[in-house]
Amino acid sequence: MQIKPIIGLEIHVQLATRTKMFCACPLEFAAEPNSRTCPVCLGMPGTLPVMNRTALEYSIKAGIALGGRIARFSKWDRKSYYYPDMPKNYQISQYDLPICSEGSFEIPKPDGSTRPVGIIRAHLEEDAGKNLHEGLDHTRVDLNRAGTPLLEIVTKPDIQDADEAYSFCVELQRLVQWLGISEANMQKGQMRFEPNVNVAITDGGVEYRTPISEVKNLNSFRSVRLAIAYEINRQVEAWKADHDYTLAKKGKMNFGWNDAKEATEFQRGKEESHDYRYFPDPDLVPVTVDDATLARLGAEVGELPLARQRRFIDTYGMTAKDCEVILADRATSELYDDAIAQVADAKLLTKQFVGIWNHLASARQSTIAGLGVPQVSVVELAKIVADGTISASAAMQVAEKLCEKGGSALEIAQSAGLIQERDESAMQAWIDQAFTENPQAVADALSDNPKKSKAAPGFLRGQVMKISQGKADPKLTGELIEKKILSLKC
Amino acid sequence: MSAVDQVTAALDRIKRLDPQLKCILRTQDAAAPIKSGDGLLQGVPIAIKDNICTHDGITTCGSKMLANYRSPYDAHVVERLRAAGAVIVAKTNCDEFAMGSSTEHSAFFPTRNPWNPECVPGGTSGGSAAAVAARLVPYALGSDTGGSVRQPAALCGVCGLKPTYGRVSRYGLVAHASSLDQIGPIATDVRGIARMLQVIAGHDPRDSTSAHEPVPDYLAALDQSTGKLCIGVPREYFGDGLDPEIRRAVEAAIETYKSLGATIREVSLPHSKYTIACYYIISTAEASSNLARFDGVRYGHRTANPRDYIDVYSSSRAEGFGPEVKRRIMLGTYALSSGYYDAYYSKALKVRTLIKRDFNEAFSQCDILLSPTSPTPAFKIGEKSDDPLAMYLADIYTTSISLAGIPAISIPCGLTASRLPIGLQLMATHFGEVRLLQAAHQYQSATAFHTATPPVCAE
Ligand SMILES: [Zn+2]
Secondary structure, three states: OEEEEEEEEEEEEEOOOOEOOOOOOEOOOOOOOOOOOOOOOOOOOOOOOOOOHHHHHHHHHHHHHOOOEEOOEEOOEEEEOOOOOOOOOEEEEOOOOOOEEEEEEEEEOOOOOEEEEEEEEEEEEEOOOEEEEOOOOOEEEEOOOOOOEEEEEEEOOOEOOHHHHHHHHHHHHHHHHHHOOOOOOOOOOOEEEEEEEEEEEEEOOEEEEOOEEEEOOEOOHHHHHHHHHHHHHHHHHHHHHOOOOOHHHHOEEEEEEEOOOOEEEEEEOHHHOOOOOOEEOOOOOOEEOOHHHHHHHHHHHOOOHHHHHHHHHHHHOOOHHHHHHHOOOHHHHHHHHHHHOOOOOHHHHHHHHHHHHHHHHHHOOOOOHHHOOOHHHHHHHHHHHHOOOOOHHHHHHHHHHHHHOOOOHHHHHHHOOOOOEOOHHHHHHHHHHHHHHOHHHHHHHHOOOHHHHHHHHHHHHHHHHHHOOOOEOHHHHHHHHHHHHHHHHO | OOHHHHHHHHHHHHHHHHHHHOOEEEEOOOOOOOOOOOOOOOOOEEEEEOOEOOOOOOOOOOOHHHOOOOOOOOOHHHHHHHHOOOEEEEEEOOOHHHOOOOOOOOOOOOOOEOOEOOEOOOOOOHHHHHHHHOOOOOEEEEEEOOOOOHHHHHHHOOEEEEOOOOOEOOOOEOOOOOOOOEEEEEEOOHHHHHHHHHHHEOOOOOOOOOOOOOOOOHHHHHOOOOOOOEEEEEHHHHOOOOOHHHHHHHHHHHHHHHHOOOEEEEEOOHHHHHHHHHHHHHHHHHHHHHHHHOOOOOOOOOOOOOOOHHHHHHHHHHHHOOHHHHHHHHHHHHHHOOOOOHHHHHHHHHHHHHHHHHHHHHHOOOOEEEEEOOOOOOOEOOOOOOOHHHHHHHHOOOHHHHHHOOOEEEEEEEEOOOOOEEEEEEEOOOOOHHHHHHHHHHHHHHOOHHHOOOHHHHO
8 A cells, every 4th residue: 555645735924014905004913902903904884995016016026936927917806705804704815817826936855955846826815804712702803914915825736745844834934034025923823824635545556535634724834744744644544444535525624723632623524615706806906017017026036045055055165054044034145145255265254154143143133134234344354364363263252342333343353452463573572481481391392202292382372372362363373383393403 | 155054055955845855864963164265165065875984974875784884984075075165964865785776775764756756766866866956955976886876867857977987986985886886976957067076086096996087177178169069879778668758858859969060870889788687797796795794793783682603694684784785685696606607797797898899889980979868757656666677677778888987977858748857868988078068068058957946946
């Protein structure tokens, strides 16, 4: 018996526009219930929707990034169903002319390769409000969320297992954040998932397909992985118990997810399915996208995170861990990409990003780019370490000051007395003092004992650093010590 | 008359005459101070159909569902009127949610025709048309989906305009059928229509379907020469079912235009026979969706003791809506249901395109089209209320204009032997209001039908 899971995803992403999809109400999480509403999003009689152009542009950017075809002509449709959190009892959505169709999105595999997942469509719609069932004999309705722009992305059933679904969701989150079109914050419900799962079972040369389960409203990556794994297992077991448990006989079913039990729960079958009575919304005009808009948005999308990661690995020799830090967000990766052109030593810059800058960013709960240190200062700091003007350890202090006050890295190093001394006569005096004060070490350096003669110069260098209060250039100090030992040997 | 006097006079007339006519659902707060200014409608008392939102008082749409509904805002047209100095003195009766042709479908009471109180004033803007006919107010606003301004104007002997779709913002007009609805003015003469249109026309960013088209000076245009008019007469609008008295009056109007130098030409609108079916599929489909929001959850009538939230919907709607509204919601829901969509709604949209094409073709041969507004004069109250289909046929000459989205006006062109008014309908191309009003004004300059007043005015 062979088992092949067939998995597709429907993902809702809330777009981070300033205002709602069809009215001017601000988008705001956790505001006083019903305080972010107006006659339009409350569905008051006589009101009319007006499209938020920014939401449209955000969804076009997503469509471009998902490798899809952008509809030059699309329209709005009404999807009818009654629910207390739906003020008009229809949702404005896109039915047969979605803004994006037929895309393909690359997701990373554990071995470092990538795999494309087909995108059927991505369309824009408005979110509903929230019903608050509080164990009362009535339901409270909060319509702050009603009218929030939502991008619904539907994949082909290309996904092979729960882990792949997981990495699709993670990569998609990175993409929408990268594009700046969504915060995609799970806790705020800004990204919600609905996997469609069934299994192709081949037994005795015959293929059986189990009924498709749609698991509704998952709001974490973890629950996506668990729910899919649970469904695959449940469906195989159900089929084993009853070979009539097939798609042809049972159709499609809806399930919920119980996070406490880590199990799916049956909600409804195909016979209870809705007739949404879609028809074109006569209150809105069709949407056309011209060449100039498409070109401008395409340029704004630019290089996608996974492609940039591949380039950074190939060109700058980054490790997976480096990528995690430097490609965590678009602005940081761009700061790095711009800086590297002016810094000869890629490894050094990478090290400073992963070490110094990342440390400072996490301490401030910010991104590296969010520290606000200008590119010119980032470049300058890398340069003065590379040419030995300051030591690698002094760089942290300078970086800290750059975050706090800004200014020139070199001037900060100067006023903090962090400039390394490289004047040979000044250094010679410190070296002579170290030799005088440490005769035993000098003797060891000159001895035939290889262990001793090898360790002694390092010790002497430490002494010089101490005497110079860290100002001596460690590289130059080492060279001058070697020279002096050699001259004493002769 | 001063502004205060005009308003006081209107309110006095309403008090005196409306108890027998029942045009008015409510008079608006008369205590509000009347501002001075130089607006185009400074101090002019105006009545507004009760499906247009006003932030003061109640907006019922003629329905029990909204019997106590207070809109939080003014409709765009109401803002415009107030800004021009007008005083909204009353909200007028109408068929529930603007569905009907007689104002008998008001949840509150039927309105009576000022020319004969036994007869209907037409609908759905029957209250507005009757109020102007009885000279309770000089001007009123109605809304026209399939003829709801023009047909009552015809039946009450006043002028009523349906502007081009998109000419006037729909923001604040409670939707019946969004792709057909348009607010229109009612007045005793074309000059009054032009004055009102001047104030309410123009783009509104809150209505995506409102046009960016510039607003010409309609009033000034009335006094300019129309040039030589070519008037098309669609032969399909003079077929069976047209009352002979109306036919004679409209033919007389054609003669009048000839005597004024117009060229008359017969034209054809070959898809006219599909108009009523097409109109009722599209309008009921849109209405079934537009009226879904009246569910008892946020505003409007809510049933007293619901069993659960489904019952909030079903009982609130069962109690709040009247039979004609329910009939249309059911028709429209059916037309949009999966499996029927292609056969009905989708096909109706195609027919609509053909009807538009008919008009384009006709207007390539003439400037203005001319027809009767209604196939019959005002009928008796109760006469058609048990026969929905007969009622739907009252719209036979007005619905195709709505489907095409073009402007049309109804003006008085005579009285029947039993002294009931007859309406003449003139139509123009998209945004052709200037030509339309000029043509109508030319007729009124040569005739006096619009000056006749109903008997109630003698009281
Ligand atoms: Zn709003």
